Amino acid sequence: MIPSTLRIGYRYRPKRLAPDYDAVVIGSGMGGLTTAALLSELGWKVCVLEQHYTAGGYTHSYNRGDYEWDVGVHYIGDVGTQTRTRRMFDFLSDGKLKWAPMDAEYDRFFIGDKIYSAVAGKQAFRDNLVVNFPEEERAIDHYMKLLAEVSTALTAHGMGRVLKPWQRVIGSPFLKLRTPSCMYRNTYEVLSELTDNQDLIAVLCGQWGDMGLPPKQSAFMTHAMIARHYLYGGYYPVGGSWHIAESIIPKIQQAGGEVFTYARVKQILVEDGSVSGVEMEDGHHIDCSCVISSAGIDNTFNYLLPNDIVQTSGYERLLPQVQPSIAHLGIYIGLKETAEQLGLPKTNFWIYPSNDYDAALEAFLQNKDAPFPVVYISFPSAKDPDYLNRHPGTATIEIVAPAPYEWFAKWQGSTWGKRGEEYETFKAGLGERLMQHLYDKLPQLNGKVDYYEVSTPLSTEWFSGYRRGELYGLNHNAERLRQNWLGPRTRIPGLWLTGQDVLTCGVTGAMMAGQLTTMAMVGIRKMTPLMKRIYG
Numbered sequence: 001m002i003p004s005t006l007r008i009g010y011r012y013r014p015k016r017l018a019p020d021y022d023a024v025v026i027g028s029g030m031g032g033l034t035t036a037a038l039l040s041e042l043g044w045k046v047c048v049l050e051q052h053y054t055a056g057g058y059t060h061s062y063n064r065g066d067y068e069w070d071v072g073v074h075y076i077g078d079v080g081t082q083t084r085t086r087r088m089f090d091f092l093s094d095g096k097l098k099w100a101p102m103d104a105e106y107d108r109f110f111i112g113d114k115i116y117s118a119v120a121g122k123q124a125f126r127d128n129l130v131v132n133f134p135e136e137e138r139a140i141d142h143y144m145k146l147l148a149e150v151s152t153a154l155t156a157h158g159m160g161r162v163l164k165p166w167q168r169v170i171g172s173p174f175l176k177l178r179t180p181s182c183m184y185r186n187t188y189e190v191l192s193e194l195t196d197n198q199d200l201i202a203v204l205c206g207q208w209g210d211m212g213l214p215p216k217q218s219a220f221m222t223h224a225m226i227a228r229h230y231l232y233g234g235y236y237p238v239g240g241s242w243h244i245a246e247s248i249i250p251k252i253q254q255a256g257g258e259v260f261t262y263a264r265v266k267q268i269l270v271e272d273g274s275v276s277g278v279e280m281e282d283g284h285h286i287d288c289s290c291v292i293s294s295a296g297i298d299n300t301f302n303y304l305l306p307n308d309i310v311q312t313s314g315y316e317r318l319l320p321q322v323q324p325s326i327a328h329l330g331i332y333i334g335l336k337e338t339a340e341q342l343g344l345p346k347t348n349f350w351i352y353p354s355n356d357y358d359a360a361l362e363a364f365l366q367n368k369d370a371p372f373p374v375v376y377i378s379f380p381s382a383k384d385p386d387y388l389n390r391h392p393g394t395a396t397i398e399i400v401a402p403a404p405y406e407w408f409a410k411w412q413g414s415t416w417g418k419r420g421e422e423y424e425t426f427k428a429g430l431g432e433r434l435m436q437h438l439y440d441k442l443p444q445l446n447g448k449v450d451y452y453e454v455s456t457p458l459s460t461e462w463f464s465g466y467r468r469g470e471l472y473g474l475n476h477n478a479e480r481l482r483q484n485w486l487g488p489r490t491r492i493p494g495l496w497l498t499g500q501d502v503l504t505c506g507v508t509g510a511m512m513a514g515q516l517t518t519m520a521m522v523g524i525r526k527m528t529p530l531m532k533r534i535y536g
């Protein structure tokens with residue numbers, strides 16, 4: 001297979017490094033880049049080290065010939081007006097990042113043989129639910145109220161992560177006061193107190209794939225955060241998701257920093273209990289007393305830090321309290337006609353075998369031949385007003401579906417593109433089943449597909465560095481959200497954390513984690529003027 005030529009960032013070579021840096025960031029995903037850019041704005045010289053051949057983490061895109069796909073961005077919410085999310089993107093990208101709205105119907109849920117939608121706008125979203133479930137009006141209004149309550153409480157949750165342990169002790173009565181009781185409960189439990197209509201619960205949870213856990217396992221806070229995030233519609237980054245990183249990198253460079261690719265960190269170096277730098281895979285040491293890891297909790301504590309440090313700092317006891325999220329299959333499809341010619345919508349499709357999402361997932365995990373518990377289909381070229389300028393006369397489609405890493409574990413350690421016939425056959429079989437879902441929903445595509453390829457959890461491991469092929473870093477159950485140690489601060493002086501494991505998954509979740517990490521590092525006094533410039 002021909003490797004992608006779509007690459008951003010600067011290829012790492014030891015001789016290209018500056019003599020010193022104020023901070024080293026491991027990983028160039030949204031969490032790492034946001035932290036690096038905000039620190040750069042405060043005058044820090046930051047070195048971002050990315051193991052992949054291109055920067056951006058899950059926001060990177062790749063191409064094959066005429067086609068280009070995104071791997072971890074299908075839609076972003078809350079960027080249609082001057083929200084905090086939009087202002088932060090504008091600031092980080094110096095206004096270069098533009099957003100294209102999706103159709104008003106941003107998500108369509110195929111649940112068994114029924115079809116429902118999520119439509120843009122708080123009132124329109126609510127009214128559309130009431131039209132579909134007229135006898136559930138009270139439950140729907142109650143649900144909308146809970147979304148608003150959780151949304152307000154998210155700031156307190158985030159601030160709780162920034163506080164020093166002693167500050168948290170003092171602040172905890174206040175934080176508790178700001179925390180609605182539903183926040184850290186299980187999604188299904190909360191929703192079943194509002195209604196026993198299983199179809200309504202299924203529609204409300206129709207985006208469970210956005211966090212990787214079905215309602216009986218997920219935390220209501222994450223559910224509500226995602227539902228609220230898209231309440232005013234879905235948006236796509238004009239020009240493809242790789243523009244996110246491309247537009248942020250100059251801010252880091254302007255302060256003397258750099259974003260290096262092919263730059264795999266082998267170890268975080270610790271001397272006398274404090275961080276002293278990183279060792280690269282080529283053996284080169286980069287000395288720095290401030291290291292920020294955006295590579296995820298698993299990578300940081302189970303692979304990058306020396307074992308004895310993990311033990312003595314007590315993390316060994318804490319780590320079993322969090323688990324990796326599920327892995328996924330991806331299908332990347334190319335067609336030799338445009339989205340318009342093919343009738344592709346700017347709406348995501350979520351296809352479910354029934355309204356019992358938990359049971360469907362369990363059945364699938366037990367038996368590979370059971371129906372896929374969820375199949376997600378996205379139409380990036382339809383969403384991107386710039387796509388045809390870059391790839392005239394073509395269209396692309398992406399499919400995502402869950403798949404446990406264990407099914408692929410026997411090929412662990414093999415090289416991408418050279419995993420052998422048995423792997424290729426297994427992968428092809430899963431791919432064909434997923435393609436059938438596409439043809440079922442859009443029969444006009446029969447005979448129109450020019451190219452497609454299938455990614456597995458091993459591809460995620462290979463390109464994105466997640467050792468269990470995790471879709472979203474740590475699992476988003478309620479237990480995870482109660483872990484106060486999951487924040488920017490660590491018990492190892494000089495080591496900080498950022499990215500989706502600090503707060504929640506999602507490009508915005510990782511971006512907001514970047515803001516929290518910067519705030520924890522520099523303190524509120526230094527951060528306030530910067531926040532004022534960003535948010536006005």
Ligand SMILES: Cc1cc2nc3c(=O)[nH]c(=O)nc-3n(C[C@H](O)[C@H](O)[C@H](O)COP(=O)(O)OP(=O)(O)OC[C@H]3O[C@@H](n4cnc5c(N)ncnc54)[C@H](O)[C@@H]3O)c2cc1C
Binds near residue numbers: 263
């Ligand atoms: C299939 C899929 C679809 C998604 N769809 C959406 C969506 O539509 N909207 C949305 O908001 N979110 C979506 N997400 C989630 C979102 O992309 C992520 O939550 C977010 O981008 C994570 O950012 P991050 O910075 O925490 O981590 P990442 O982007 O994963 O960045 C971590 C980086 O660390 C690097 N790294 C790891 N180990 C090392 C090492 N030893 N040395 C150097 N570098 C290292 C990795 O290569 C990686 O680039 C999706 C994710 C997936 C997988």
